[in-house]
Amino acid sequence: MNDVSTVALSPETVMRQMKQNGVTDIVWLPDSETNWLYLLMKADPDLRLVGVTREGHACSITAGLYAGGRKPMILIQNTGMLESGDSIRGWLMGLNVPVVLMVGYRGYTRHGVNTDTAATYTERFLMAFNIPFYLIENDSDSDRITKAFELAERIRQPVVVLVGDEYHGFNR
Amino acid sequence: MMHTAEVLKVFAEHRGDAIVISGRGGRHWMQISDTALDLPLGDPAMGGHSGFGLGLALAQPNKRVVLFDSEGDILMSLGQLPTIAEQAPANFYHFLLDNEVYATTGGQPVPGAKQVDYAGIARASGYPRAHSFTEPEDFSRELPGILAAPGPVFVALKVLPEVENTPIGQRVRWRKRTTDKVVGDLRSALGVA
Numbered sequence: 001m002n003d004v005s006t007v008a009l010s011p012e013t014v015m016r017q018m019k020q021n022g023v024t025d026i027v028w029l030p031d032s033e034t035n036w037l038y039l040l041m042k043a044d045p046d047l048r049l050v051g052v053t054r055e056g057h058a059c060s061i062t063a064g065l066y067a068g069g070r071k072p073m074i075l076i077q078n079t080g081m082l083e084s085g086d087s088i089r090g091w092l093m094g095l096n097v098p099v100v101l102m103v104g105y106r107g108y109t110r111h112g113v114n115t116d117t118a119a120t121y122t123e124r125f126l127m128a129f130n131i132p133f134y135l136i137e138n139d140s141d142s143d144r145i146t147k148a149f150e151l152a153e154r155i156r157q158p159v160v161v162l163v164g165d166e167y168h169g170f171n172r
Numbered sequence: 173m174m175h176t177a178e179v180l181k182v183f184a185e186h187r188g189d190a191i192v193i194s195g196r197g198g199r200h201w202m203q204i205s206d207t208a209l210d211l212p213l214g215d216p217a218m219g220g221h222s223g224f225g226l227g228l229a230l231a232q233p234n235k236r237v238v239l240f241d242s243e244g245d246i247l248m249s250l251g252q253l254p255t256i257a258e259q260a261p262a263n264f265y266h267f268l269l270d271n272e273v274y275a276t277t278g279g280q281p282v283p284g285a286k287q288v289d290y291a292g293i294a295r296a297s298g299y300p301r302a303h304s305f306t307e308p309e310d311f312s313r314e315l316p317g318i319l320a321a322p323g324p325v326f327v328a329l330k331v332l333p334e335v336e337n338t339p340i341g342q343r344v345r346w347r348k349r350t351t352d353k354v355v356g357d358l359r360s361a362l363g364v365a
């Protein structure tokens with residue numbers, strides 16, 4: 001029998017990590033992995049949600065929030081991250097914004113054989129941009145979210161957490 | 173049509189202690205003010221100035237945040253307008269310098285250069301107030317009232333294009349600070365560094 005912490009990533013765990021790391025604002029565009037997380041975030045009076053209509057917009061909004069002293073986090077899917085390349089370059093990397101992007105890893109399969117090009121290019125994109133990233137698949141991986149925050153602060157650059165838990169956990 | 177320098181000069185008289193994101197008016201605004209509350213960001217990535225302004229306004233609700241955006245940027249990120257309207261920062265003043273062209277690339281017209289009603293788009297996106305001006309006298313007369321009322325407000329200004337044809341590598345750099353230094357200076361001034 002599997003320990004539940006090793007088979008699913010619970011939204012409560014992600015929220016706990018956000019709170020532990022002092023996140024004040026979530027700049028996000030919903031994807032199929034985050035609907036339950038949305039309910040939790042919305043219920044938290046200390047967390048501001050800024051919904052965007054295109055993922056690249058999240059980068060400039062985040063840069064503005066950071067410039068004004070807030071601690072934002074970006075929550076998007078890998079498809080949107082691919083679309084956001086120039087905004088990541090210019091507004092996050094160019095302005096030395098130490099932000100964590102939690103990115104839904106659409107198409108991810110642990111065995112590496114996928115049929116979704118969104119997954120095919122995700123890690124290659126990050127490597128091309130020289131953006132450090134961590135992969136989390138279940139609750140037992142969640143301390144990597146804190147490691148991502150710590151790294152972002154240390155290098156004053158964006159760091160990505162890939163969420164490889166597409167089909168359960170967040171969705172319930 | 174107005175001159176961008178003229179628009180900024182009029183605004184400067186009413187600026188107060190606002191944070192100013194000078195956007196495409198940066199070269200002219202530098203001649204007026206270049207303090208830690210002035211953000212000559214250049215062009216980090218086209219289309220993002222409005223988002224940056226929104227984020228800054230949300231982060232600093234007790235400071236007025238003024239942005240001089242461009243129509244090329246707006247067209248690239250029309251979807252930012254509903255987000256700004258939804259967040260509705262009362263301290264955000266969103267000015268648009270509409271010269272109808274991509275001036276830094278030689279003056280090619282933007283799509284719909286003569287047809288797009290930017291104030292109408294802002295209003296339809298949920299901005300509670302939006303204005304359009306083509307004449308400096310009208311702008312000068314109405315500006316104090318616009319700045320005295322709460323935001324978010326959108327102000328579309330028709331300005332004359334100042335087309336640059338010099339190859340980019342040969343252009344004289346007008347910014348004195350790097351973009352990350354501009355942000356660092358602001359954070360220090362706000363006490364959030």
